[in-house]
Amino acid sequence: MTHPSDTGPAPVLALRDVSKSFGAVRALRDVSLELFPGEVHALAGENGAGKSTLIKTLAGVHRPDAGQVLLDGEPVVFHGPGDARDAGIAVIYQEPTLFPDLSIAENIFMGRQPRRALGRIDHKATHSVTADLMRRLGVDLDPDRPARGLSIADQQIVEIAKALSFDARVLIMDEPTAALTGSEVARLFGVVRALREEGAAVLFISHRLEEIFQICRRVTTLRDGAWISSELLDGMTEDDLVRRMVGRDLDELYPKQEVTPGEVALSVRRLTREGVFTDVSFEVRRGEIVGLAGLVGAGRTEVARAVFGVDRWDAGEVEVDGQALVNGAPSTAMAAGLALVPEDRRAQGLVMDMSIERNIGLTGLRTTVKAGLVDRGAERSRSLDWAVRLQVKYARIADAVGTLSGGNQQKVVLAKWLATGPKVLIVDEPTRGIDVGTKAEVHRLLSQLAADGVAVLMISSDLPEVLGMADRVLVMHEGRLTAEIPRAEATEETVMAAATGRAAA
């Protein structure tokens, strides 16, 4: 684990022994990092390891308490994001924020449009420059098309084009692939390679280890705010990297326990929501983990929403433990023993401004009641109990849940639902955007729940996760259930074939 400063070109941008504290919390301790032109550099670490602080330091949002930021070998001080941008540093965030009603070209030149006489905006110039940028990136996007309706992947491309229009030499990509599909990731990587050929230095953050190995040459690992290593990825294995991030050998990532399935706990029969999904029938038994796979947009999440009652269904029926559920009524589904950990934890799973305690308490408003009033003592002990059981890392149970890291937020969502003692648990993308350590914990938890007799339906776009955890895999394609594959026969090939509609199930 040495500093690779002996290689050819000098670093464009570097951090040397940078420390940054927030109050008593040391977010970064003596962290060093060197970004070289024409190279993609991975930043690895669990949630809370200090990656965000490091990015914000590079982007001029934070100023280091100690240590230096070096631009072309010279110490610089960024007084704000504007300084960093002027120095050629651009950050592409996971979820870009474009003006939906403006065109792609207008978004790229927002606030600095090329002008003609009398201050009129030169639309021809913005169009042609944008078209050039798209060509450089090898992407086919119409500069005049409005940003509204662009996929997240396309929005990121627009942000990258915007960065190029500022002549950015350093691109920081903060989990750009978290919300992308497989083919979108491939296209993004094409763009990243093009940038690399042009001599840009790229800092790439992702929780998907295989992506790091695919696109990056060098990796810097952080753990608990401390610099662990900077090294070439060549010759490293995923296990090596995980060990550096976590600081210990990871127990098996997919700790699946063998369970003999019990009686049917969730029964979905001929469920149809017009234009969304059609004639979906399946059962989940006690002790089983059933994976629900399929491409994004195949209707998996929509089925889960309808089963739980957030959306209505047009035909069919749903039973939990033999009890028929009422169409469009989450409260009765809850009462019957159904729990749904939704896909979007920030918008659907949690009230971000509310405390951890009260978020977990939301599912107990009907049960932790004394004489018609909220029993605060019972609410607190229920919340504390589950927060501790799931090892949520928090300072105080009364802190807003928005202050937690993504993995810990997800644990709060799980806590909130496990506290209801569900018979059937539906989890929708339970480990999206959370670090490997927490991911393994979530898997262990799901496995344990199944062993305790809970019926688990797991929707996931993470194929290794589905294959590693599920007793059976259901596959959806264009709103229909196209295959049911037992664990022994489930492979990436069989699942993908059914998900893309290539196999007649």
Place this chain on the structure above:
Amino acid sequence: MADSSLSRAVRWDTVVGALLVVVLLLSFGFVDGFGNSLNLSFLIGNTLPIALIALPMTLLVVAGEIDLSVASTAGLSGAVMGALWNQGMTIETIIPICLVLGVLCGLVNGLLVTRLGLPSLAVTIGTMAAYRGIAQIVLGSDAVTDFPSQYLDFAAGRIGDTFVPYALLPFLVLLAIAVVALHATPFGRALFAIGASEEAARFAGIRVKRQKLLLFVLTGLLSSLTGIFWALHYASARYDNATGLELSVVAAVLLGGIDFDGGKGTLGGAVAGVFLLGALQNVMSLQDVSAQSQIVVTGVLLVLSVLGPRVARQIAVARAGRRAAAPPPLPKTPAPTS
């Protein structure tokens, strides 16, 4: 830092409560005629209509909705009351009819908002005009004043020589119910969740639409109660009773620290806001400030009340910002050697 959203709201509550005390002390000290019990009973009596409607309005705003038709509902209730009285009905029959009417007014608002998914601001601006128009159709430009004296005495009178109007007592009961409902029941807890994130509330099994509908109905009911009180208190039922009262109610509620975006605030703050506004209006009247100028002051207060909590919050965030900017790396589970 306790529940951060709460502590911020509490801080603003304290500010408004302190302001109320300061205004009261200054008025006792420097405004002629303020401190005598007759004036104080006027102050309270004139503020009660705002206070009554502020109770359900607080709950509505916490849940992320608003009702601007409240004053028109009050006016309509008064007008119907006057018209039916002219027809020779007994007041004991009229009052229940008016209350049912208020429930219907609220139901219309609530159904338009929850069933059709229309924004409550737009819906209730519409019904504000509609209800007032119906009031005018019902009563024309008449003023009905000859209600039975025991009712007029109750609505305008005070207990002996004290400053306490009779009507304050039922209000205090309603206030206690509202405080408990908002801050101690599952219903109220759910309102905060709905206001902060309606989608997350729905995914937690909270019956969002049903709760909102109930709030609109309650608002209609209390608005009509206010309309009845208004007509008796001022011994005059006219179609334009309580015109513009919604401005005072909304100003007072926001002044009390209820976040216009929903999800934050306390009823204590809202009531402090109501009486702060009431005291200011009383002082202005004593100082012969014209009614028009008083409306200007109310409007300015409305703007300040939206601004105030935000500025306070920004200061709090700036102070806590360093801590909030990065979630602290908390003690990890004990890690064996790598």
